[in-house]
Amino acid sequence: MATALIDDIDVLAKARRGIGGAYVPTDDEPYMCDAQQEYFRNLLFAWKKSILDAAAGTLQQLQDGPLREPDLNDRASSETDWSIELRTRDRQRKLIAKIDSALRRIEEGEYGYCEVTGEPIGLGRLEARPIATMTVEAQEAHERREKVSRDD
Known part of the structure; x- marks a missing residue:
């Protein structure tokens, strides 16, 4: 799970580098x-493009890769690697839906505001997680409620 999160962060960092420019949102x-909406729109589009490019690379590797390894240990290792890769791509497929939702919220003027409280989410949080839909406080409360209902 930590590896998948690191992959998401790496892809987001790549997208951030990809948009270039000197503009950085400030308080x-x-x-x-x-300007901030345009910055986040470009960041989200670049993030989505990075994910789609990585998925295309995975698809190409699956098509080009060896179908059978002669050694059973090598085959098991390859299958494990592909399983992890495919799970990562599935997570990123779900992430694309969240990116599309964030882009829709930008177009509708709702981006950057908490869906629970209506308060501004904050530039720092949006920089770290551009698909965030809740303030840190609202997210923590949501997670506490989830934990309580899981424990029941």
Whole structure:
């Protein structure tokens, strides 16, 4: 699980480098002004493109890779590697849906605001997790409620 999270962070970092530019959102400007919305829109599009490019690479490797390894240990190792790779791609497929949802929220003017409280999520949190839909406090409360219902 930690590896998948690291992969998501690496892909997001790659997307951040991909958008380039000198602009970085700051607290000195109005929250979710046009420049900030454009920055996050570009970041989300770049993140989605990075994920799709990685998925295309995986598909190509699956098509080109050896179908059978002569040694049983090698075959087991290859199958384990592919299983992990495919689980990662499935997680990223779900992430693309969240990215599309964030892009829709930008278009509708809802991006950057908590879906529970309506308060601004904060630039730091959006930089770290551009698909965030809740403030840290609302997310923590949500996770506490989830934990309580799991324990019951």
